[in-house]
Amino acid sequence: MKKQILLTPGPSQVxxxxxxxxxxxxxHHRTPEFREALARIHKxxxxxxxxxGDVFILASTGTxxxxxxxxxxxxxxxxxxxxxxxxxxxxYSEICQAFGMNVVEIVKEWGGLxxxxxxxxxxxxxxxxxxxxxxxxxxxxxALHPLHEIGPVVREHGALFIVDTVSALGGVPMKMDEWxxxxxxxGSQKALMIGPGLAFLGMSAxxxxxxxxxxxxxxxxxxxxxxxxxEEKGETPFTSAVTLCLQxxxxxxxxxxxxxDNVIERHRRLSRACKAGVAAMGLKFYSENxxxxxxxxxxxxxxxxxxxxSMAQExxxxxxxxxxxxxxxxxxxxxxMGYATEQDVILALSALEMCLARMGFDAPLGAGVKAAEEVxxxxx
Amino acid sequence: MKKQILLTPGPSQVxxxxxxxxxxxxxHHRTPEFREALARIHKxxxxxxxxxGDVFILASTGTxxxxxxxxxxxxxxxxxxxxxxxxxxxxYSEICQAFGMNVVEIVKEWGGLxxxxxxxxxxxxxxxxxxxxxxxxxxxxxALHPLHEIGPVVREHGALFIVDTVSALGGVPMKMDEWxxxxxxxGSQKALMIGPGLAFLGMSAxxxxxxxxxxxxxxxxxxxxxxxxxEEKGETPFTSAVTLCLQxxxxxxxxxxxxxDNVIERHRRLSRACKAGVAAMGLKFYSENxxxxxxxxxxxxxxxxxxxxSMAQExxxxxxxxxxxxxxxxxxxxxxMGYATEQDVILALSALEMCLARMGFDAPLGAGVKAAEEVxxxxx
Numbered sequence: 001m002k003k004q005i006l007l008t009p010g011p012s013q014v015x016x017x018x019x020x021x022x023x024x025x026x027x028h029h030r031t032p033e034f035r036e037a038l039a040r041i042h043k044x045x046x047x048x049x050x051x052x053g054d055v056f057i058l059a060s061t062g063t064x065x066x067x068x069x070x071x072x073x074x075x076x077x078x079x080x081x082x083x084x085x086x087x088x089x090x091x092y093s094e095i096c097q098a099f100g101m102n103v104v105e106i107v108k109e110w111g112g113l114x115x116x117x118x119x120x121x122x123x124x125x126x127x128x129x130x131x132x133x134x135x136x137x138x139x140x141x142x143a144l145h146p147l148h149e150i151g152p153v154v155r156e157h158g159a160l161f162i163v164d165t166v167s168a169l170g171g172v173p174m175k176m177d178e179w180x181x182x183x184x185x186x187g188s189q190k191a192l193m194i195g196p197g198l199a200f201l202g203m204s205a206x207x208x209x210x211x212x213x214x215x216x217x218x219x220x221x222x223x224x225x226x227x228x229x230x231e232e233k234g235e236t237p238f239t240s241a242v243t244l245c246l247q248x249x250x251x252x253x254x255x256x257x258x259x260x261d262n263v264i265e266r267h268r269r270l271s272r273a274c275k276a277g278v279a280a281m282g283l284k285f286y287s288e289n290x291x292x293x294x295x296x297x298x299x300x301x302x303x304x305x306x307x308x309x310s311m312a313q314e315x316x317x318x319x320x321x322x323x324x325x326x327x328x329x330x331x332x333x334x335x336x337m338g339y340a341t342e343q344d345v346i347l348a349l350s351a352l353e354m355c356l357a358r359m360g361f362d363a364p365l366g367a368g369v370k371a372a373e374e375v376x377x378x379x380x
Numbered sequence: 381m382k383k384q385i386l387l388t389p390g391p392s393q394v395x396x397x398x399x400x401x402x403x404x405x406x407x408h409h410r411t412p413e414f415r416e417a418l419a420r421i422h423k424x425x426x427x428x429x430x431x432x433g434d435v436f437i438l439a440s441t442g443t444x445x446x447x448x449x450x451x452x453x454x455x456x457x458x459x460x461x462x463x464x465x466x467x468x469x470x471x472y473s474e475i476c477q478a479f480g481m482n483v484v485e486i487v488k489e490w491g492g493l494x495x496x497x498x499x500x501x502x503x504x505x506x507x508x509x510x511x512x513x514x515x516x517x518x519x520x521x522x523a524l525h526p527l528h529e530i531g532p533v534v535r536e537h538g539a540l541f542i543v544d545t546v547s548a549l550g551g552v553p554m555k556m557d558e559w560x561x562x563x564x565x566x567g568s569q570k571a572l573m574i575g576p577g578l579a580f581l582g583m584s585a586x587x588x589x590x591x592x593x594x595x596x597x598x599x600x601x602x603x604x605x606x607x608x609x610x611e612e613k614g615e616t617p618f619t620s621a622v623t624l625c626l627q628x629x630x631x632x633x634x635x636x637x638x639x640x641d642n643v644i645e646r647h648r649r650l651s652r653a654c655k656a657g658v659a660a661m662g663l664k665f666y667s668e669n670x671x672x673x674x675x676x677x678x679x680x681x682x683x684x685x686x687x688x689x690s691m692a693q694e695x696x697x698x699x700x701x702x703x704x705x706x707x708x709x710x711x712x713x714x715x716x717m718g719y720a721t722e723q724d725v726i727l728a729l730s731a732l733e734m735c736l737a738r739m740g741f742d743a744p745l746g747a748g749v750k751a752a753e754e755v756x757x758x759x760x
Contacts, residue, residue: 006405019402023400026394028386059444059576196439217456220601243402
């Protein structure tokens with residue numbers, strides 16, 4: 001017998017208190033009871049996003065919210081800049097291409113970052129840029145883009161700043177208004193602690209201004225419907241995904257009870273401990289620019305990364321992720337987001353060191369766990 | 381104390397056996413365990429839809445699947461026919477207009493039907509029609525369109541036949557292949573017995589042929605991604621809405637255990653009993669063309685329909701629906717779909733007759749229930 005512990009970068013674990021909500025008898029979505037839940041979600045999401053502007057709930061996965069960011073602000077042929085340094089940066093570019101944008105990619109190696117300076121240079125070369133697309137936490141590599149530095153550059157130019165924080169919201173700081181973000185796309189199944197199937201969209205006044213001239217066809221993701229219904233009735237325009245909404249209401253209440261700053265600090269602490277652990281084991285990080293929602297390490301030479309992930313799950317019940325696309329089998333991703341605790345980090349590091357030892361990697365058992373314990377003990 | 385019983389045309393009740401699945405610890409969507417669930421859903425959905433062709437699962441509500449039907453087959457400026465005889469027929473037309481179609485509406489009064497003959501005449505007047513859009517069960521009025529008669533007419537012309545069965549699938553017969561339907565959009569929260577948030581799309585070989593020349597921009601609902609990922613890995617291209625998928629897997633297994641024919645026959649029996657009950661109470665039906673998933677009655681003159689719905693819920697715990705848009709306050713909708721039983725029909729009729737009596741409607745108590753009991757007893 002072993003407990004199964006999910007430490008993948010989405011879906012992440014769902015707290016029992018949140019899971020239980022989904023098992024209650026379903027309620028109708030056009031009722032005072034449900035409108036109260038939507039109002040709470042709305043207020044708490046504004047807090048987590050760092051905005052006093054519009055916030056919407058979509059029945060879709062994060063990719064739907066990414067598409068909404070494009071479809072509501074732009075028109076075919078518009079020039080856009082896409083920061084591409086991993087799989088999800090590539091996806092933003094693919095979405096823009098599918099909608100007929102004139103896409104200029106700012107490409108860095110996987111694991112690298114597109115910096116504010118890169119964006120400034122690209123905007124100087126392409127002054128007719130309408131929008132800049134950046135992935136906040138690039139989950140495929142573990143890197144975190146410096147939005148607080150990029151935002152002012154984009155704002156100075158006058159372009160729209162459109163951000164994918166699908167994997168990061170609630171795990172790292174987000175100040176949508178302060179950083180000048182116009183469209184912000186987030187997902188439910190990461191730090192927000194519920195299953196996949198809901199997406200969240202923040203939308204600035206500047207984005208609404210751009211909406212007026214956007215000619216891309218849209219219906220399900222046409223935010224006009226969402227704004228109208230919200231303002232008139234406090235509801236969603238199409239049927240709400242009732243159970244998922246009630247779950248995110250509960251999860252956001254948990255975040256508010258813990259305190260958003262404490263939640264962010266917990267992610268920082270888990271990240272420091274996990275990264276200290278893998279460093280102590282002699283492993284190399286995949287990216288120098290590390291997000292606090294996951295720890296991404298290179299698989300040592302001579303070790304089969306796919307077999308390593310399988311062994312960690314089958315022998316120790318710890319479900320980690322391998323790499324996607326060009327880094328398949330070459331990296332291991334340990335997520336510590338949402339309902340993740342010190343115990344999860346200890347167990348992940350322990351499983352990793354036992355598996356690596358079994359596969360012939362030369363490192364003393366216990367070294368990684370010891371380093372993590374030191375981080376935790378210093379903060380007791 | 382009273383039990384709350386949800387008898388609205390979506391969301392409908394969720395069986396405890398299905399609800400409980402959502403409370404289990406979440407699993408990852410790229411695992412053998414989850415792929416097995418998707419494979420079962422796929423096979424059982426084909427059965428319920430009556431197709432051997434492609435079937436896809438979308439993380440969206442039904443409207444997303446309606447949009448996918450447009451975006452994957454057509455191009456801006458294409459001429460389409462939309463059957464409009466209620467709110468959801470209007471929605472199909474709105475979606476087509478949002479995507480730049482040249483829309484010809486075949487309009488009937490709410491509660492009426494667009495017949496095969498209407499479609500034939502419209503196709504003769506508009507021989508350049510690329511697609512015909514019809515709502516199967518028009519939930520806003522309670523009418524059921526005769527798809528088996530319309531399909532051959534559309535096929536003879538050569539246009540695509542695109543159908544909204546969001547509210548009806550699993551509650552009334554559906555023979556997608558036999559009736560010549562090319563795109564079939566369905567939802568999770570009706571007869572399929574789970575909460576809102578999943579949609580299902582059936583897609584014929586002819587629809588794929590049309591896909592090749594379609595130029596409408598799309599990404600989240602671009603079925604190319606879904607087909608590729610399904611054929612290569614038996615997965616969805618974007619993150620699956622894991623809990624909802626596991627719930628629909630359970631719900632479809634319940635349907636298969638009861639037997640699809642028995643499920644359809646149960647809907648017919650509940651519908652006959654409910655309709656016999658409201659007729660015995662002296663109420664008039666809103667539509668002459670009655671779907672078996674709901675019973676829609678006119679509110680008697682002098683009675684406030686909105687107050688009637690409130691009283692049924694507050695005094696008796698029975699949640700019915702009123703009318704939408706132009707029939708707000710004028711009709712009462714009693715849904716008997718999905719996890720609905722004889723008990724639900726008895727309680728709905730009982731609450732309705734007590735509320736109507738209280739509001740001054742002249743009908744003897746018990747008359748509606750008696751008529752329903754006679755239907756059930758004849759089939760004991």
